[in-house]
Amino acid sequence: MTAHRPDPSGPARIGPNSIIRMAEALREQQGEARTAELFAAAGLAAYLTNPPETMVLEEEVIRLHHAVRAGIGLDAASRAGWDAGRRTGEYLLARRIPKPAQAVLKLLPPGPAARILLKAIGQHAWTFAGSGRFSYQLGHPLRITIENCPTARDAQADQPLCAFYTGTFQRIFTELVSRKTEVREIACAATGAPACVFELRWKE
Numbered sequence: 324m325t326a327h328r329p330d331p332s333g334p335a336r337i338g339p340n341s342i343i344r345m346a347e348a349l350r351e352q353q354g355e356a357r358t359a360e361l362f363a364a365a366g367l368a369a370y371l372t373n374p375p376e377t378m379v380l381e382e383e384v385i386r387l388h389h390a391v392r393a394g395i396g397l398d399a400a401s402r403a404g405w406d407a408g409r410r411t412g413e414y415l416l417a418r419r420i421p422k423p424a425q426a427v428l429k430l431l432p433p434g435p436a437a438r439i440l441l442k443a444i445g446q447h448a449w450t451f452a453g454s455g456r457f458s459y460q461l462g463h464p465l466r467i468t469i470e471n472c473p474t475a476r477d478a479q480a481d482q483p484l485c486a487f488y489t490g491t492f493q494r495i496f497t498e499l500v501s502r503k504t505e506v507r508e509i510a511c512a513a514t515g516a517p518a519c520v521f522e523l524r525w526k527e
């Protein structure tokens with residue numbers, strides 16, 4: 324499946340993993356019935372029986388995260404989001420990031436591997452960040468910034484809300500950059516920060 328960059332004048336869209344992996348994570352954490360309630364609350368019940376196969380509306384992803392947080396609370400929602408992100412990373416490793424490229428990245432030291440990986444991720448940022456803006460700052464710790472991050476959109480909280488992205492970066496960087504990678508969201512727009520910032524460390 325090839326995702327084509329959508330018409331920039333149309334509504335923002337995000338890859339279907341943002342829905343499919345969240346459904347998987349919620350089923351495991353909350354069970355089938357509760358997952359169905361949460362998807363229904365988001366107005367997305369149809370996606371449980373017919374998982375999306377193409378890009379979905381960003382607005383649907385935002386709605387799902389709102390419904391999940393309202394339904395099961397911030398901590399459980401954060402765990403589900405992180406697990407959905409981890410599963411998304413797993414999918415990208417299995418299906419999207421070419422195996423020869425993965426082999427090269429694994430041979431490189433973490434710094435150069437991170438530089439190449441982030442350049443590639445940046446070229447596909449529109450598939451996971453929607454109308455958010457992805458940027459990064461190389462070095463250690465490495466910082467990834469998502470401005471206008473979909474999972475923090477129209478939300479206010481006293482803790483970071485974007486565990487979906489933390490989980491995705493954690494899975495991919497652990498596999499391709501360093502086994503020791505630890506990812507934390509150190510600033511979140513939902514808490515009043517100008518953007519969501521993810522810090523990645525792999526050294527002591």
Ligand SMILES: [Zn+2]
Pocket residue numbers: 472474475483484485508510511512513518519520
């Ligand atoms: Zn955030």
